[in-house]
Amino acid sequence: MAIVIKASTREGKGTGASRRLRRAGNVPGVVYGGEKEAVSLEFNHKELFLEFRHEAFHASILTLDIGGKKEQVLLRDYQLHPVRNTIQHIDFQRVSASEKIHVKVPLHFINAEIAPGVKLGGGIVAHILTEADVSCLPKDLPEFIEVDLANLEAGHSIHLSEIKLPKGVEFVQLAHENDAAVASIAKPRGGAAADDTAVEGDEAAE
Secondary structure, eight states: OOOEEEEEEOOOOSHHHHHHHHHTTEEEEEEEOTTSOOEEEEEEHHHHHHHHTSGGGGSSOEEEEETTEEEEEEEEEEEEOTTTOOEEEEEEEEOOTTSOEEEEEEEEEEOGGGOHHHHTTOOEEEESOSEEEEEEOGGGOOSOEEEEOTTOOTTOEEEGGGSOOOTTOEEHHHHTTOOOEEEEEEOOTTOHHHHHHHHHHHHHHO
């Protein structure tokens, strides 16, 4: 899904100018990176927020349209109002088709309901990570990465090295020899031990 964000250049700078922008229903922002200078921008809050609420907005190559001139960018930072949950400021970084990027990509967990640790062991899945930092060329960036839990047993974890990645994509943590756990299935409390105790109690009663 291609996401296009419309913006216009922003003249006024400083706290006062940003406050006036927000009162008018706009959002101050900036785009930087590449061989060009940073440019101060403003966005229509309503249009921006409609895209911002989608998961893909946070982990995809976006098209920034500044008065008809388009650039490929990534979302790099933003600030939300602590009460109203409105966007207060937003930063984008230009990307080059030939240079690798580092992006946090969401993890989507599948087949938890058929995992042996859940279906047979009655365990509960714990999501240790919900996103992971990947390195790839912009054209290879996935919107999300699937984590298949179909073979996960109770008391065991699945690690980054066990996840199948799209071609051209690698986990940054693995490159630094950090094979972090992504999800685990906790054994139910009082499992086998509780069953054994119940059997012993029945035998004593007899």
